Amino acid sequence: MENHQHEKKTLWVVLLTAVTMVVEIIYGLTTNSMALLADGIHMGSHVLAIGLSWLAYVIVRKVSKSEKFNGSSNKILSLSGYNSGLFLLIFAIVIMVEAVDRFFNPAEIVYKEAILVAVIGLLVNIASAFLLHHDHEHSDHNIKAAYLHVIADALTSLSAIVGLIAAMVWDIPFIDTIAAIISSLVIIKWSVGLLKDSGSVLLDINNSTEHSHGHQH
Known part of the structure; x- marks a missing residue:
């Protein structure tokens, strides 16, 4: 019944992420904070992706x-x-x-508020990561993907916090940009690994390599 457990856990994470997303977007609009709004929208992409994972278990x-x-x-x-x-x-x-664009067009950052949002985001992601934590030996690509989304989001929240605090304390706004770019590179590495692993299952590469050649695009 492992799949059923995973299904329940992913649903919880979808709900938790969705609530955070709504709160961040509303606050972002009312306080004119781009940081909040952007984080809310990023949360949305994770709601979609983790929602997809949940749907896969239902199917x-x-x-x-x-x-x-x-x-x-x-x-x-x-x-x-x-x-x-x-x-x-x-x-x-x-x-x-976005980070590169910010580098060339620095925006006025409302630090305290932006840091607060990033902290809330981080806490939600840590809670979600605990929910989705699984034994890697017994894991499928679906739960692994949902888990990576949560960890990726936590990483971006963490880099935002570090970047914002450094920018606020030393008044070096571009630290934020560098932190964002480093996070992106790490996330790209994870996503490519996930695509390779799940792609090889889809193409039956482990079972019959020659059979898969016909399917490659």
């Missing part, structure tokens, strides 16, 4: 009851993990583009 649960389905439920979880990996890659590239 597996439904199809495993069906007599017609004789495929591998592992494939469904890997497909979800693969799509999630793509989300993660796009997320990292967007942060990088």
Whole structure:
């Protein structure tokens, strides 16, 4: 019943992330804080990706009851993990583009407020990471993808906190940018690993390499 456990956990994380997202967007709009708004929107991309992971467990649960389905439920979880990996890659590239843009067009940062948001984001992500923590030996690509999204978000929150505090204390605004770029590179590395792992399951590369050549795009 491991999948069922994972299904419940991912649903909790989706709800937790969605609530944080709504709060951040509302506060971002009312306080004119770009940092809050941006973080809220980033949260949205994770709600989508982790929502996808949850949906994959629901589908597996439904199809495993069906007599017609004789495929591998592992494939469904890997497909979800693969799509999630793509989300993660796009997320990292967007942060990088934003950071570079910020580097050339420095914005006035409302430090205390931005730090507060980043701290809230970090706490939500830590709670989510505990919920999604799993034994790597028994994990599927789907739960791994959901877990990576949460960790990636925690990493960006953490780099934002460090960057903002350094920028505030030493008045060096571009530390924030450097922190964001470093986070992006780490997230890109994770997402590529996830795409490779889940992609090889989808293409049956482990079982028959020659069979998979026909499917490669």
